Amino acid sequence: AQSVAQPEDQVNVAEGNPLTVKCTYSVSGNPYLFWYVQYPNRGLQFLLKYITGDNLVKGSYGFEAEFNKSQTSFHLKKPSALVSDSALYFCAVRGPYNQGGKLIFGQGTELSVKP
Amino acid sequence: GAGVSQSPSNKVTEKGKDVELRCDPISGHTALYWYRQSLGQGLEFLIYFQGNSAPDKSGLPSDRFSAERTGGSVSTLTIQRTQQEDSAVYLCASSPRGQLSNQPQHFGDGTRLSIL
DSSP states (O other), X not given: OOEEEOOOSEEEEETTSOEEEOOEEEXXXXXXXXXXXXXXTOOEEEEEEEOSSOSEEEOGGGXXXXXXXXXXXXXXXXXXXXXXXXXXXXXXXXXXXXXTTOEEEOOOEEEEEEO | OOOOEEEOSEEEEOTTOOXXXXXXXXXXXXEEEEEEEETTTEEEEEEEEETTSOOBOTTOOSTTEEEEEGGGSOEEEEEOSOOGGGOEEEEEEEESSGGXXXXXXXXXXXXXXXXX
């Protein structure tokens, strides 16, 4: 079965420092991976995706993610964190082809960036 | 352009009442998904509509939950005889082609449902 794990419930970073939010996955076949961000009382906002091609994917707001097939990981990164990056981050994998493309989410990581 | 629109944004109701939640997807998106976000269960898939095909209802937690999509656009999620464990945020998402698309799903802001 497809699954996603985000091993950290919370990540704390100082503004200006690099940030990493971890994600590992388990799928049969090629993974289609996504990162979403959720601000309080809002829906999920798409950041970036990996379908195929370069292992380093660039997305919105200066975020990027590195796909590592051997480690089955898709960690989200940003070189210099902003206070406004504080939010809840979800990693997701697209479900099996015969299940309509539904997303299977990790449990979420709360990112806190302090001035 | 307009995103996914959900209404109401908040709903408080008494246990045992029926509720209807509405989702208006992005124009032209043929795939529509409902998810539930709760503290204990995280984000879970509920149901998927693709065009005029039969919906994938595999994520619905009980027969008290049902959904329909009229005219391939607006969708309504109905919960009958609500229970306290139904309290959650119900999120709707749409995408251009569902399983045939690599495009991301676009989410609405959700309906926050509280059962007293």
